[in-house]
Amino acid sequence: MIIENVTNQQEVLVKMVLDTWYAKTAQLDKLLSDLSDEQLMEEVAPGRNRGFYLLGHLTTLADSIFPLLGYEKQAAHLWEPYVKMPDKKNDDLPTVSDLRKDWTIVITVLREKLAGISVQEWFEKHTAVTKEDFLREPHRNKLNVILSRLGHLDYHLGQMQFLKPRGENGE
Amino acid sequence: MIIENVTNQQEVLVKMVLDTWYAKTAQLDKLLSDLSDEQLMEEVAPGRNRGFYLLGHLTTLADSIFPLLGYEKQAAHLWEPYVKMPDKKNDDLPTVSDLRKDWTIVITVLREKLAGISVQEWFEKHTAVTKEDFLREPHRNKLNVILSRLGHLDYHLGQMQFLKPRGENGE
Numbered sequence: 001m002i003i004e005n006v007t008n009q010q011e012v013l014v015k016m017v018l019d020t021w022y023a024k025t026a027q028l029d030k031l032l033s034d035l036s037d038e039q040l041m042e043e044v045a046p047g048r049n050r051g052f053y054l055l056g057h058l059t060t061l062a063d064s065i066f067p068l069l070g071y072e073k074q075a076a077h078l079w080e081p082y083v084k085m086p087d088k089k090n091d092d093l094p095t096v097s098d099l100r101k102d103w104t105i106v107i108t109v110l111r112e113k114l115a116g117i118s119v120q121e122w123f124e125k126h127t128a129v130t131k132e133d134f135l136r137e138p139h140r141n142k143l144n145v146i147l148s149r150l151g152h153l154d155y156h157l158g159q160m161q162f163l164k165p166r167g168e169n170g171e
Numbered sequence: 172m173i174i175e176n177v178t179n180q181q182e183v184l185v186k187m188v189l190d191t192w193y194a195k196t197a198q199l200d201k202l203l204s205d206l207s208d209e210q211l212m213e214e215v216a217p218g219r220n221r222g223f224y225l226l227g228h229l230t231t232l233a234d235s236i237f238p239l240l241g242y243e244k245q246a247a248h249l250w251e252p253y254v255k256m257p258d259k260k261n262d263d264l265p266t267v268s269d270l271r272k273d274w275t276i277v278i279t280v281l282r283e284k285l286a287g288i289s290v291q292e293w294f295e296k297h298t299a300v301t302k303e304d305f306l307r308e309p310h311r312n313k314l315n316v317i318l319s320r321l322g323h324l325d326y327h328l329g330q331m332q333f334l335k336p337r338g339e340n341g342e
Contacts, residue, residue, distance in 0.1 A: 008309070009294045013184050016310045016318060024322065045216035047337045123180045138179070139187045147187060151195065154325035159333070166218045 014122050014143060018114060021146050024153050025107050028058065028160075032103070035163055037096040044159045049087045051163045052096045054156050056082035059103045061152055065110060068126040068145045069117070074109050075102045117142065185293050185314060189285060192317050195324050196278050199229065199331075203274070206334055208267040215330045220258045222334045223267045225327045227253035230274045232323055236281060239297040239316045240288070245280050246273045288313065 032040075032055070040051040049057075060078035067073060081090050094102070122143040125134035134140055203211075203226070211222040220228075231249035238244060252261050265273070293314040296305035305311055 009181060010184075012294070012309045012312070013181075013314070016315055019310070020318060020322065045333045048333060123183070138183045139190070141183070143184070144187050147191060151191065151321065151325045154322045155329035158326035158329035162216045162219060162330070 010123070011119050014119050017143055017146050017150070021114075021150055022111070024150060024157065025062075028103075028153070028157060029107075031157070031160060031164070032100060039163050040096050042163060044162045048159070051160055052093075052099055053082065053087035054160050055096075055099050055103060056094070058153060058156055059099065059106055061149060062103075062110060063106045065145055065149055066113070068128055069113065069142055070127055071113055074106045078102060114146075181294070182290050185290050188314055188317050188321070192285075192321055193282070195321060195328065196233075199274075199324070199328060200278075202328070202331060202335070203271060210334050211267050213334060215333045219330070222331055223264075223270055224253065224258035225331050226267075226270050226274060227265070229324060229327055230270065230277055232320060233274075233281060234277045236316055236320060237284070239299055240284065240313055241298055242284055245277050249273060285317075 035051065037052075040055065043050050044054065056078055059075060060082045063073050063075045063078060078094075081093055123138075123141045125131065125140060126142050126145050129137070129140040206222065208223075211226065214221050215225065227249055230246060231253045234244050234246045234249060249265075252264055294309075294312045296302070296311060297313050297316050300308070300311040
């Protein structure tokens with residue numbers, strides 16, 4: 001009875017984190033469908049990153065979840081231009097239309113993979129931590145990868161919101 | 172052995188969420204110490220909310236965690252001006268200096284309260300959900316309150332970052 005109850009709570013917690021991840025990625029999907037390619041080419045605030053740069057950045061950070069869970073990246077080519085290079089220092093960027101596709105592929109495949117991970121597995125170590133470190137730092141598990149990416153997604157979602165005209169819930 | 176292991180994982184998960192909350196509130200503390208009152212009076216982007224409005228908004232949303240966990244608010248007077256009223260529609264706002272103090276009080280008292288909640292309690296229902304609804308929706312527990320406020324904090328942290336001059340990690 002106790003085990004059932006506790007296991008139940010584990011399931012609930014995994015569901016809480018995953019559902020939040022799906023809700024936030026859906027929020028970005030919605031924002032992307034509201035924005036034209038031209039709007040995505042604009043800076044989110046004067047002198048700051050452009051919208052599509054943040055889209056590339058969020059796509060490659062979501063893509064970086066795959067290897068941490070033991071899977072292959074879907075869009076490995078985005079790491080260099082959207083993490084290693086700052087915005088506006090690179091003339092050789094994919095088109096906004098390609099980026100939209102990459103985002104959708106990464107999020108869709110990721111969702112399939114996440115759905116196949118058992119509750120127990122979520123509490124196992126991710127691939128970038130050693131067994132020894134994991135004994136000392138058991139929070140470095142697979143679920144924590146999603147939790148930390150969630151924060152990162154929210155942070156930039158707040159900024160990308162500024163691409164919408166003022167008055168359209170653009171605060 | 173199984174119970175111990177599972178209970179351990181519960182503890183780990185609570186710790187993950189609370190540590191993330193402490194880290195993010197510390198990130199806002201750091202940003203606030205880097206910004207002058209004058210900088211906080213500025214809009215985060217042209218035509219958008221002013222920095223101190225977002226500070227009041229984040230303070231009152233953190234304050235709103237107390238009643239959901241069964242405690243009293245520390246700064247109930249902030250709900251009306253920073254949630255019910257939009258920015259720039261209210262001439263009767265507290266000073267930035269008062270707001271900084273409110274933020275610190277709310278976060279400090281909250282930390283004390285959070286530290287006193289047992290792992291088991293985190294999985295119990297928060298006060299705004301009925302027993303009947305909680306049976307159907309067990310994710311509406313106390314820990315989920317922190318998880319959802321975390322997302323909200325990150326969202327606005329990304330925006331408040333723009334108050335820092337460009338080039339100072341202000342992207």
